[in-house]
Amino acid sequence: MTVPGLIGELAPQVVARLVRRYGDFDSCEDAVQEALLAATRQWPAEGVPDNPKAWLTTVASRRLIETVRGDVARRRREETVSRETVPSTAPDHDDSLTLLTLCCHPALTPASQVALTLRAVGGLTTAAIAHAFLVPEATIGQRISRAKQRIKASGAQFLPPSREELPQRIAGVLKVLYLIFNEGYTASSGPALRRVELTAEAIRLTRQLHAALPGDGEVTGLLALMLLTDARGPARTKPDGTLVPLAEQDRDHWHRPSIEEGIALVTGALADGPVGPYQLQAAIAAVHAEARRAEDTDWPQILGLYNLLHAAAPGPMVTLNRAVAVAMVHGPRAGLDQLAEAEPALAGHHRLSAVRAHLLDLAGDHQAAREAYLEAARRTLSVPEQRYLHSRAERPVR
Numbered sequence: 001m002t003v004p005g006l007i008g009e010l011a012p013q014v015v016a017r018l019v020r021r022y023g024d025f026d027s028c029e030d031a032v033q034e035a036l037l038a039a040t041r042q043w044p045a046e047g048v049p050d051n052p053k054a055w056l057t058t059v060a061s062r063r064l065i066e067t068v069r070g071d072v073a074r075r076r077r078e079e080t081v082s083r084e085t086v087p088s089t090a091p092d093h094d095d096s097l098t099l100l101t102l103c104c105h106p107a108l109t110p111a112s113q114v115a116l117t118l119r120a121v122g123g124l125t126t127a128a129i130a131h132a133f134l135v136p137e138a139t140i141g142q143r144i145s146r147a148k149q150r151i152k153a154s155g156a157q158f159l160p161p162s163r164e165e166l167p168q169r170i171a172g173v174l175k176v177l178y179l180i181f182n183e184g185y186t187a188s189s190g191p192a193l194r195r196v197e198l199t200a201e202a203i204r205l206t207r208q209l210h211a212a213l214p215g216d217g218e219v220t221g222l223l224a225l226m227l228l229t230d231a232r233g234p235a236r237t238k239p240d241g242t243l244v245p246l247a248e249q250d251r252d253h254w255h256r257p258s259i260e261e262g263i264a265l266v267t268g269a270l271a272d273g274p275v276g277p278y279q280l281q282a283a284i285a286a287v288h289a290e291a292r293r294a295e296d297t298d299w300p301q302i303l304g305l306y307n308l309l310h311a312a313a314p315g316p317m318v319t320l321n322r323a324v325a326v327a328m329v330h331g332p333r334a335g336l337d338q339l340a341e342a343e344p345a346l347a348g349h350h351r352l353s354a355v356r357a358h359l360l361d362l363a364g365d366h367q368a369a370r371e372a373y374l375e376a377a378r379r380t381l382s383v384p385e386q387r388y389l390h391s392r393a394e395r396p397v398r
Helices: 003-022 025-046 052-069 072-083 096-103 110-121 126-133 137-154 166-185 196-212 217-230 256-272 277-290 299-312 316-330 332-339 350-363 366-379 383-393
Strands: none
Touching: 003 025, 003 052, 003 096, 003 110, 003 196, 025 052, 025 110, 025 137, 096 110, 096 166, 096 196, 110 126, 110 137, 110 166, 110 196, 126 137, 126 166, 126 196, 166 196, 166 217, 196 217, 217 256, 217 277, 256 277, 277 299, 299 316, 316 332, 316 350, 332 350, 350 366, 350 383, 366 383
């Protein structure tokens, strides 16, 4: 395993260990960040320690003790903390799930949940997170700082959620992980279509969650959905970065091992029940993955799955995607009729205009399609999407 991969795997375990030992999430997380930075500098040059988890725990504990000793406001805690013996070996108990639910606490905004999760659980530096989201480092730092303050103000403790709380808290975690994945898979702004570091981190964290909760169908469904979606990544762009739509992708370039794993996961989850939204989305992705050519896609099955998803978790994006499935089964005009349901919630969103343009193209109304493509291009901040939409608008009328 690479040094960055090892650090990312151990980061949440070390944070959890310190928080459980000393109780101050804010200070402990900062101390672990310093230990991670030290490891990033030292391990590549000096070699990985025999017990890297214990090394990180030791360094972070010392940083924390130094901080407490230097902070007059915390002198009363100094004696207690200083008496602690820095552990020579790391414990077997893994509190990563508890840490993940704390970082996704409902008192936090989605943006703060994402930033704190990537830093405390993912082990990414503030600079790396800022780079991934194309925002100033200070912005991410402020989000993380505010998140810690809100957690403290809420009175949240470093304890596993109760049996009653667990379903709702896990649902919040899944939402955050999916937000991270989606931003990586189709970046909302900037020159690149994908931000691979975010999709990879979302999949890694979801694997950890799945290992902790193997019987949770929605956790399994989300992992399957990510794997099946990410498998298309190599075929989504041309060498020059130009976007390639799903129907035109070279499916030989799809990552088959990820597809096979994703199909196996969702098949098992659907068989065990009950069925949730992430499982349904994964099932839709599996149908696409099973089609070796675009024309082999089982659109009636996809429409049936979207009907179930629309009933289980209605929303404007579900309506938008369902309209495409309706068009492929019943014709483009039928799909266009379905778009009206999504318009109030997605007014001004470039995806609504892009889907309308695509369906108008299929219906033969190429002039109206061109106008809709240009409208979509004006509304997106993604440079690859802008180029793609302009190319569609500029095609000769057939």
